[in-house]
Amino acid sequence: xxxxxxxxxxxxxxxxxxxxxxxxxxxxxxxxxxxxxxxxxxxxxxxxxxxxxxxxxxxxxxxxxxxxxxxxxxxxxxxxxxxxxxxxxxxxxxxxxxxxxxxxxxxxxxxxxxxxxxxxxxxxxxxxxxxxxxxxxxxxxxxxxxxxxxxxxxxxxxxxxxxxxxxxxxxxxxxxxxxxxxxxxxxxxxxxxxxxxxxxxxxxxxxxxx
Amino acid sequence: xxxxxxxxxxxxxxxxxxxxxxxxxxxxxxxxxxxxxxxxxxxxxxxxxxxxxxxxxxxxxxxxxxxxxxxxxxxxxxxxxxxxxxxxxxxxxxxxxxxxxxxxxxxxxxxxxxxxxxxxxxxxxxx
Numbered sequence: 001x002x003x004x005x006x007x008x009x010x011x012x013x014x015x016x017x018x019x020x021x022x023x024x025x026x027x028x029x030x031x032x033x034x035x036x037x038x039x040x041x042x043x044x045x046x047x048x049x050x051x052x053x054x055x056x057x058x059x060x061x062x063x064x065x066x067x068x069x070x071x072x073x074x075x076x077x078x079x080x081x082x083x084x085x086x087x088x089x090x091x092x093x094x095x096x097x098x099x100x101x102x103x104x105x106x107x108x109x110x111x112x113x114x115x116x117x118x119x120x121x122x123x124x125x126x127x128x129x130x131x132x133x134x135x136x137x138x139x140x141x142x143x144x145x146x147x148x149x150x151x152x153x154x155x156x157x158x159x160x161x162x163x164x165x166x167x168x169x170x171x172x173x174x175x176x177x178x179x180x181x182x183x184x185x186x187x188x189x190x191x192x193x194x195x196x197x198x199x200x201x202x203x204x205x206x207x208x209x210x
Numbered sequence: 211x212x213x214x215x216x217x218x219x220x221x222x223x224x225x226x227x228x229x230x231x232x233x234x235x236x237x238x239x240x241x242x243x244x245x246x247x248x249x250x251x252x253x254x255x256x257x258x259x260x261x262x263x264x265x266x267x268x269x270x271x272x273x274x275x276x277x278x279x280x281x282x283x284x285x286x287x288x289x290x291x292x293x294x295x296x297x298x299x300x301x302x303x304x305x306x307x308x309x310x311x312x313x314x315x316x317x318x319x320x321x322x323x324x325x326x327x328x329x330x331x332x333x334x335x336x337x
Contacts, residue, residue, distance in 0.1 A: 091259055092272025092313035109268075116263040123260050143321045145276045149259065152252035 022068075025081040026129040028122065028154075030146050031058040031088025031115075033135045034166040038192035039067070039085040045198070046072050051085055057101045059115035061087045064125055077206055086125060087118030089146055126153055131160045138165035138189060139172035142181035151182065162204065165189045168196060212243060212315065212330070219247040219304035227254045231261050234310055238273055239265065243311035243328075248304035249277045258310075274316040278326055279306040 027035040040050040052065050065085040072079050093115045098108035132154050136142055154161050162185075165178040169191040179187045188204055190197045215237050222230045231254060237244050250258065255275075262273050294305065309319065309328070318329040 089259065090272070091262060091275060093263070093266055094271040094313065095268070112266070116266045119263045120260045123256050126256070141320065145255070145319070145321075146259075148277070149252065149255040153256050156252045 023081045023130045024084050024128060026084045026086060026125065026132040027135055028086055028126075028132050028150055029088060029135040030137070030144065030150075031090055032056075033088065033137045034192045035088065035135045036061050036065075036085055038133070038135055038164070038166065038190070039065070039083055041192050041195060041198065042070065042072075042083060043067050046070050051083070057098060057103065057111075059088060059090075059093070059098075059111060059118065061085060062111070062114040062118035063087065064121055072202060072205065074202065074206055079205060084125065084129065086122040087115065089119055089122050089150055090115075091146060093119070123153075126157065126159070129154075129159050131162070133162045133164055135164045135166050135192075136178055137167050138175050138178055139167050139170040142178045147181070161185060163187045164201065166192050169194050213241070215242045215244050217244060217246045222246070222248075227251070227257060230254060231258050234258065235261055235265065235273075238310055238312050239270055241312055241315060243309065243316065246308040246310065249279065249306050249308045270312070270314075272313040273310055274313055274319050274328075275308065275310040276319040276321050276326060277306060277308050278321075 027039055029035055036052045036054045039052065040054065043049055043051045047067065047070060051067050052061055054060060064087070067083045067085075070081055070083050093112050095105075095108040095112035098111050099105060103111060134147075134150060134154070136147060151161060151163075163178070163182055165173070165175045165187050167173055168175065168189040173189070175187060175189040178189075186204075188197070188201050190201050192198075217234075217237075222233065225233065230250065234244055234246065235258070258273075258275070266272050297305070309326070311328075315330055316328055317331055320327045320329070
């Protein structure tokens with residue numbers, strides 16, 4: 001059953017990238033999973049410039065960011081897409097948490113307000129995506145409702161999903177656990193920060209699109 | 211004091227998505243933990259998160275939610291699957307439970323396929 005699903009997903013991706021000129025490839029996930037770090041790595045690898053700022057304080061990305069016309073190449077193969085980095089989706093935002101992380105009260109309140117708007121925007125943009133890379137922190141519990149809700153919404157909209165278990169450089173990272181939480185997907189383990197296993201990630205993108 | 215409010219499926223069955231979400235959110239904003247029979251549709255879950263974000267302020271910090279879903283046991287029995295599908299068509303999506311509570315009271319919900327744990331402010335400090 002999983003094999004059939006994977007083949008259907010692969011066929012869908014191939015047709016999608018062949019037919020559309022400007023495919024929107026979204027990066028979705030909970031806050032601090034490494035979406036922007038991965039976006040930066042992709043942009044640095046193929047455009048020579050980064051996409052956005054990253055931080056240890058959660059909700060650093062609070063607005064939708066787009067890099068257009070990214071072309072990745074391998075041997076004679078080419079793949080072009082617009083990369084859309086979205087704010088992390090969360091069910092709660094507490095400005096006091098930002099104060100604990102070192103921000104002043106005014107900054108923390110502004111960040112919280114912007115972060116709530118970011119979550120709303122990320123959800124609104126779900127309908128505009130042609131395909132989505134869901135970026136999860138492999139060192140954290142994958143069985144959260146936010147993860148399930150994101151993937152459930154993508155499935156309900158028939159949007160193809162690539163599941164990434166990021167931060168495999170951390171000792172606590174457990175790709176098997178992520179895989180067992182979402183057995184219907186092939187989970188690719190990477191470290192966007194150190195570039196570990198990015199070749200597999202790009203290869204997987206090619207495999208399903210060419 | 212913690213208040214647990216049970217909402218049977220029949221209470222939301224006839225409501226449209228917006229009314230369902232408003233009903234849940236109103237109870238949660240009144241600092242009640244909602245135990246909903248059945249589950250919301252995936253677009254309703256996303257809408258609940260959006261609505262929650264619109265309501266976040268200095269006092270209301272958001273929600274914690276989790277779905278206990280017997281389907282996630284991933285049965286391979288085709289008859290069991292057909293039976294579930296038939297019940298769903300006949301009675302609506304009332305399988306499982308959804309727990310939704312204010313983030314100021316529930317700090318974390320931990321879930322694996324077999325069990326669910328709610329950590330409140332005090333239990334979180336003790337961990």
